[in-house]
Amino acid sequence: MIxxxxxxxxxxxxxxxxxxxxxxxxxxxxxxxxxIDLHHDIFFFLILILVFVLRILVRALWHFHYQKNPIPQRIxxxxxxxxxxxxxxxxxxxxxxxxxxxxxxxxxxxxxxxAITIKAIGHQWYRTYEYSDYNSSDEQSLTFDSYTIPEDDxxxxxxxxxxxxxxxxxxxxxxxxxxxxxxxxxxxWAVPSSGxxxxxxxxxxxxxxxxxxxxxxxxGQCSEICGTNHAFTRAPGNIGRxxxxxxxxxxxxxxxxxxxxxxxxxxGAVGSQGARQ
Amino acid sequence: xxxxxxxxxxxxxxxxxxxxxxxxCFTRYIEFHRCLAAKGEESYECARFAKYYRSxxxxxxxxxxxxxxxxxxxxxxx
Numbered sequence: 001m002i003x004x005x006x007x008x009x010x011x012x013x014x015x016x017x018x019x020x021x022x023x024x025x026x027x028x029x030x031x032x033x034x035x036i037d038l039h040h041d042i043f044f045f046l047i048l049i050l051v052f053v054l055r056i057l058v059r060a061l062w063h064f065h066y067q068k069n070p071i072p073q074r075i076x077x078x079x080x081x082x083x084x085x086x087x088x089x090x091x092x093x094x095x096x097x098x099x100x101x102x103x104x105x106x107x108x109x110x111x112x113x114x115a116i117t118i119k120a121i122g123h124q125w126y127r128t129y130e131y132s133d134y135n136s137s138d139e140q141s142l143t144f145d146s147y148t149i150p151e152d153d154x155x156x157x158x159x160x161x162x163x164x165x166x167x168x169x170x171x172x173x174x175x176x177x178x179x180x181x182x183x184x185x186x187x188x189w190a191v192p193s194s195g196x197x198x199x200x201x202x203x204x205x206x207x208x209x210x211x212x213x214x215x216x217x218x219x220g221q222c223s224e225i226c227g228t229n230h231a232f233t234r235a236p237g238n239i240g241r242x243x244x245x246x247x248x249x250x251x252x253x254x255x256x257x258x259x260x261x262x263x264x265x266x267x268g269a270v271g272s273q274g275a276r277q
Numbered sequence: 278x279x280x281x282x283x284x285x286x287x288x289x290x291x292x293x294x295x296x297x298x299x300x301x302c303f304t305r306y307i308e309f310h311r312c313l314a315a316k317g318e319e320s321y322e323c324a325r326f327a328k329y330y331r332s333x334x335x336x337x338x339x340x341x342x343x344x345x346x347x348x349x350x351x352x353x354x355x
Binding site: 108110114115117121130132133135139141179198204205206207 | 287296328333339
């Protein structure tokens with residue numbers, strides 16, 4: 001986490017793709033933090049092996065010279081080294097497997113019931129989001145479409161091909177269940193900051209559980225080829241705006257509240273005010 | 278907060294532990310209608326199932342199924 005408010009240095013976290021970016025975006029969920037930690041674990045062993053192999057290779061090339069080593073040796077057996085070079089490389093994957101399986105199984109574990117369910121439905125070439133937890137009848141879902149803002153309509157400071165007109169608004173530090181599906185062809189809903197990528201398959205509901213730990217605006221893009229404008233479709237549209245528990249009190253006053261005024265306002269906030277907060 | 282707002286949604290169902298929740302949504306919908314058939318239209322217990330299937334199932338699917346039920350072509354064990 002990069003935010004250091006006590007030092008008065010609030011550096012913006014990287015939640016969208018940066019030009020020439022090499023590393024991950026900053027983690028916003030424990031899952032993404034786990035993925036980054038696993039990456040570091042594996043990378044360590046990777047460097048070990050790389051250095052070892054390069055050393056052997058360079059050494060062999062360097063000493064392969066008719067004056068330095070005129071008589072080549074023909075070694076075809078060497079029991080000790082054969083045993084070592086079999087055992088050692090099989091131990092390294094065991095060290096890699098331990099954090100890897102730990103993360104894998106923890107991702108699937110359902111520890112707590114989700115607090116809110118959001119449906120993300122992929123269309124060609126936009127997203128529809130439905131919040132249906134407070135319906136009293138079949139037709140009352142809070143539903144809205146999320147289109148990418150075309151380049152000509154961007155305001156100063158907005159990211160090209162990442163901004164959408166209506167963002168998904170979601171409470172922070174809450175267990176969310178996101179149900180991803182599609183209305184026409186395959187899409188995929190991905191938010192790198194949250195470590196989420198889930199295919200949207202027509203006729204199937206895929207569930208992902210996340211718990212975003214910090215407020216912010218997170219961006220993602222469609223991750224499964226879905227036609228001409230695939231590159232111009234934002235997956236979550238930006239999962240924008242994770243608000244604090246304030247969201248709870250302002251938006252959801254039980255089933256009697258009409259369609260969560262703050263939610264609607266926040267969801268449509270991009271066009272009028274840009275990225276507020 | 279003076280009034281604690283409770284966020285509630287369909288709970289994780291251990292019958293459907295995997296990522297694919299299609300059957301979960303379908304099962305809740307069927308449970309609701311079977312509950313209605315068993316207990317009558319105005320039952321309070323059935324409202325629980327209604328909230329669950331509305332949370333899980335996309336609106337288009339629900340509309341389609343409602344139409345199918347009206348036409349008598351619904352493919353599930355109602």
